[in-house]
Amino acid sequence: MNDLAIEATGLTKLFGDFKAVDNLDLQVPKGTVVSLLGPNGAGKTTTVRMLATLLRPDSGRAKVNGYDVVREAGAVRRTTSLTGQFAALDPNLTCRENLTLIARLRGMDRATASARADTLLERFDATEFASRLIKQVSGGERRRVDLAASLIEQPELLVLDEPTTGLDPRSRQVVWTTVRELVAEGITLLLTTQYLEEADALADRIVLIDHGREIAAGTPAELKAQVGEQRIDVIAADTPAFEQLSKALADQGFETTLMPELRRISVAAPNEVLDLTRVSQAVAATGIAIDEIALRRPTLDDAFIALTGHAAESTDNQADDQAKELVA
Amino acid sequence: MITYARETTLLTWRGLRAITRVPERLLDVTIQPVVFILLFLYVFGAAIQVHGISYKDFLFPGIIAQSLAFGIMGTGTATANDMREGVVDRFRSMPVGRLSIISGQVMGQLCEQLLGLVITVVLGLILGWRPSFDLGHGLELFGLVALSMLAFTWMGVYVGMVVRSSDAVQGVGFIVIFPLTFMAGTFVPIAKMDLIPRTIGDWDPISAFVATLRKLTENYPSSGSWPLDHPELAMLIWSLVLLGLFVPLALRRFNKGLAS
Numbered sequence: 001m002n003d004l005a006i007e008a009t010g011l012t013k014l015f016g017d018f019k020a021v022d023n024l025d026l027q028v029p030k031g032t033v034v035s036l037l038g039p040n041g042a043g044k045t046t047t048v049r050m051l052a053t054l055l056r057p058d059s060g061r062a063k064v065n066g067y068d069v070v071r072e073a074g075a076v077r078r079t080t081s082l083t084g085q086f087a088a089l090d091p092n093l094t095c096r097e098n099l100t101l102i103a104r105l106r107g108m109d110r111a112t113a114s115a116r117a118d119t120l121l122e123r124f125d126a127t128e129f130a131s132r133l134i135k136q137v138s139g140g141e142r143r144r145v146d147l148a149a150s151l152i153e154q155p156e157l158l159v160l161d162e163p164t165t166g167l168d169p170r171s172r173q174v175v176w177t178t179v180r181e182l183v184a185e186g187i188t189l190l191l192t193t194q195y196l197e198e199a200d201a202l203a204d205r206i207v208l209i210d211h212g213r214e215i216a217a218g219t220p221a222e223l224k225a226q227v228g229e230q231r232i233d234v235i236a237a238d239t240p241a242f243e244q245l246s247k248a249l250a251d252q253g254f255e256t257t258l259m260p261e262l263r264r265i266s267v268a269a270p271n272e273v274l275d276l277t278r279v280s281q282a283v284a285a286t287g288i289a290i291d292e293i294a295l296r297r298p299t300l301d302d303a304f305i306a307l308t309g310h311a312a313e314s315t316d317n318q319a320d321d322q323a324k325e326l327v328a
Numbered sequence: 329m330i331t332y333a334r335e336t337t338l339l340t341w342r343g344l345r346a347i348t349r350v351p352e353r354l355l356d357v358t359i360q361p362v363v364f365i366l367l368f369l370y371v372f373g374a375a376i377q378v379h380g381i382s383y384k385d386f387l388f389p390g391i392i393a394q395s396l397a398f399g400i401m402g403t404g405t406a407t408a409n410d411m412r413e414g415v416v417d418r419f420r421s422m423p424v425g426r427l428s429i430i431s432g433q434v435m436g437q438l439c440e441q442l443l444g445l446v447i448t449v450v451l452g453l454i455l456g457w458r459p460s461f462d463l464g465h466g467l468e469l470f471g472l473v474a475l476s477m478l479a480f481t482w483m484g485v486y487v488g489m490v491v492r493s494s495d496a497v498q499g500v501g502f503i504v505i506f507p508l509t510f511m512a513g514t515f516v517p518i519a520k521m522d523l524i525p526r527t528i529g530d531w532d533p534i535s536a537f538v539a540t541l542r543k544l545t546e547n548y549p550s551s552g553s554w555p556l557d558h559p560e561l562a563m564l565i566w567s568l569v570l571l572g573l574f575v576p577l578a579l580r581r582f583n584k585g586l587a588s
Contacts, residue, residue: 052421056584077423088418090342092349098415104338105424133349149418 005030005157005188006051010060013046013212020046022212023060028157028190033183035203036192037304043212044192045085048159051190052082065156081150085161087142088149091135095126095145098134103152120148125174140171147178157188164198176202196304208307216307224298226307230272232279233296236263237289245288252282269295335428336435339419343436347443357402357444361395362451368515369455378517381548388457389541390514395448396476397509397534399441400484401501406437407488408497430485430582438481445477459545469544472563476537479570486578512538519552531555533570536562 006028013021021043028034036044049055051064053073061068067075082088089098096117103113121130124144129137134145143163150158160179164172179202183189193199199206200220208215208223216223234249236242242263249256249265257266269275276295283290347353368376368387378386410416410433419429461469491497511518511525512534518526529535530553539550539559555562 054417054420074423077421080421082418082421084414084417086414088414090346090415091413092346093342097345101338101342102418102422105335105419105422 003030004028004063005032006034006062006064006190008051008060008062011047011050011057011062012059013043013050013055014058019212021050021057024209024212024214026062026207026214028188030156030188031183031186032204033179033189033191033202034205034207035199036190036209037194037196037199037206038192038209038215039194042209044194044209045161046212047209048082048161048190048192052080052159053077054082079156080159081153081155081157082159083146083150083161083163085165087134087139087146089134089142089146092133094131094133095137095141096121096130098145099149099152102149106153108152116152120151121145124148124178138168139166140168140174143167143171144174147175151182154185154187157190158182159190161192162194163191164193164195208304223307230269230295230297231257232267232269232276233292233294234265234267234279234283234290235292236265237291239263241288241290245283245286245290248286248288249279249282254279254282263291266296332425332428332431335424336431339429339432340435340439343432344439346436347440353406353440354443354447356405357395357399357440358447360398361391361444361448364391364394365448365451365455372515376516381546384455384457385459385546386542386548387515388452388459389545390512390538391452392445392448393512393534393537393541394509394514395445396441396473396480396537397505397512398501399444399477399480400487400505401497402441402444403437403481403484404487404491404497404501405494406440407433407485408491408494411489426583427579430578434478434481434485437485438477441477441481445473460547461544465544468560469541472540472560472567475567475571476563479567479574482574482578483570486574486581489578489581508532508534511535513550514538518550518556526552533562533566536566 004027006026008024008026011021011024011026012019024043024047026034026036026047036047038044046055050057051062051069053069053076056070061070063069064076065079067073067079069076089095090101093101099117099120100110100113103116104110108116121127124147126141126144126148129141134142137145147160147163150160163175163179167175176198179189179191189202191199191202203220205217205219206223207217216226218226234245236245239260242260242265246256246258246265249267255268258264259266267275267279269279272295276293280293283293365387368391369384373383373387376383416429416433420426487497487500488494491500508528511521511529512532513529514534518529518535521529533555535550536555536559539556540563542548542550543559550556550559
């Protein structure tokens with residue numbers, strides 16, 4: 001089992017009566033990106049805090065880089081870096097001082113620590129605000145320094161807890177680019193997120209969790225496939241066109257689903273682009289006016305709703321749920 | 329051991345940096361003694377007669393002992409805030425000794441309290457307080473004050489980790505520590521108090537500190553109970569008891585994770 005960076009079985013954490021994490025199994029093969037995807041309060045932060053040795057599991061076991069998180073916590077800490085949900089930096093130190101302090105705590109001498117800080121500040125596009133205090137820089141800038149702090153020594157496993165929550169697009173882009181670079185360098189990454197598109201864009205494998213339990217797991221494509229097949233949506237130009245077109249397509253043997261209020265005719269498209277060509281040729285042959293024709297693949301949003309029974313909350317109740325996760 | 333010293337030094341430096349970056353923090357340590365000095369010296373002082381000593385000389389040792397005790401609240405508040413910043417979580421997730429992290433916290437707070445103490449003493453000297461002691465008593469004084477500050481700081485760090493917010497530290501401090509500092513003979517002699525506060529005052533740990541400071545700086549004796557008759561020994565015992573209690577408690581709490 002040496003090819004697993006994370007191997008957790010039956011991981012459980014209780015806060016009073018509240019089951020934050022409930023019998024969770026998790027496997028992360030080395031060199032891959034696995035995303036824990038779930039709404040606020042799903043237990044993502046609690047899970048990563050147990051894996052990073054900050055919380056002791058109530059039951060279940062976890063090995064990180066081959067070391068037990070309870071009995072061999074020191075070895076886990078040496079080989080893992082955690083970037084928490086809230087910037088883990090000293091607000092009264094400058095960006096640069098934070099990085100050198102962490103480098104020195106990792107055992108580097110003054111000169112090495114200083115050189116390492118410079119390299120990372122440059123890499124994260126942070127040189128211009130390096131001498132400002134952490135409490136004086138923007139959330140996105142702080143996040144970049146935070147990420148830099150996690151890479152002072154290249155860890156075997158990097159855990160990123162909601163790395164782009166609340167970030168501006170530029171900072172978000174920097175984070176995504178960095179993640180892709182790190183993956184190319186062979187680092188293993190566990191990423192929690194409540195953004196479906198982020199999991200879709202970055203992860204090899206997604207574990208969908210809700211109420212501390214695994215709801216579904218698989219590659220982004222597999223999860224989408226669980227929701228159903230591709231369809232082609234044709235939007236007719238007006239209501240008479242809608243009626244004519246739906247009859248014409250049905251006559252030609254297409255399997256259609258009608259949504260008259262949207263003037264939308266959905267056609268099953270198991271053969272994707274091939275079907276798209278057939279349908280568009282059929283529509284063109286009728287000469288009926290349409291507004292739009294498109295191949296529609298199910299999104300992770302669809303998967304999320306189908307699997308959890310509710311939509312992923314992105315901003316509502318955030319403060320409330322963050323408070324809950326802080327309990328972790 | 330070398331690693332421990334190195335890590336603790338680095339983390340203490342982090343704490344001290346906060347003083348230069350947020351000098352207002354020093355105000356928290358000094359404002360309370362200043363207010364009490366002004367209040368008792370110039371508002372109540374003229375009406376209080378203490379046998380055998382000027383009220384100014386009676387008051388200052390008391391104020392200093394009181395501000396040592398208030399250090400528990402100051403440390404608690406600062407720790408409660410600090411532990412929630414997230415940076416401590418980063419240290420905890422790194423290969424850094426748990427003992428180093430908490431020692432850094434204690435040392436940083438200790439320095440801050442020490443600076444507050446120096447400011448209070450200097451203010452006392454400016455206002456005409458004239459303590460007198462020989463070298464031996466000076467060293468004894470320094471040792472006892474340092475030890476008790478260390479004990480109070482550990483206690484404050486523990487309290488800061490246990491409570492949910494810095495407001496809670498203030499609340500608890502106001503209900504528990506505040507009255508204890510008043511019954512400790514800080515401002516008026518314990519012997520003249522009513523039965524209940526007198527009994528509490530006789531055995532109040534802060535009384536032993538007040539009595540020690542008064543004895544060593546003014547050669548003014550206190551009496552009424554065993555701790556007051558032997559204040560230096562009582563102060564030493566209390567400090568060691570507090571250390572013996574709160575060092576392990578704080579370490580255990582820190583290893584377990586912080587308050588929810």
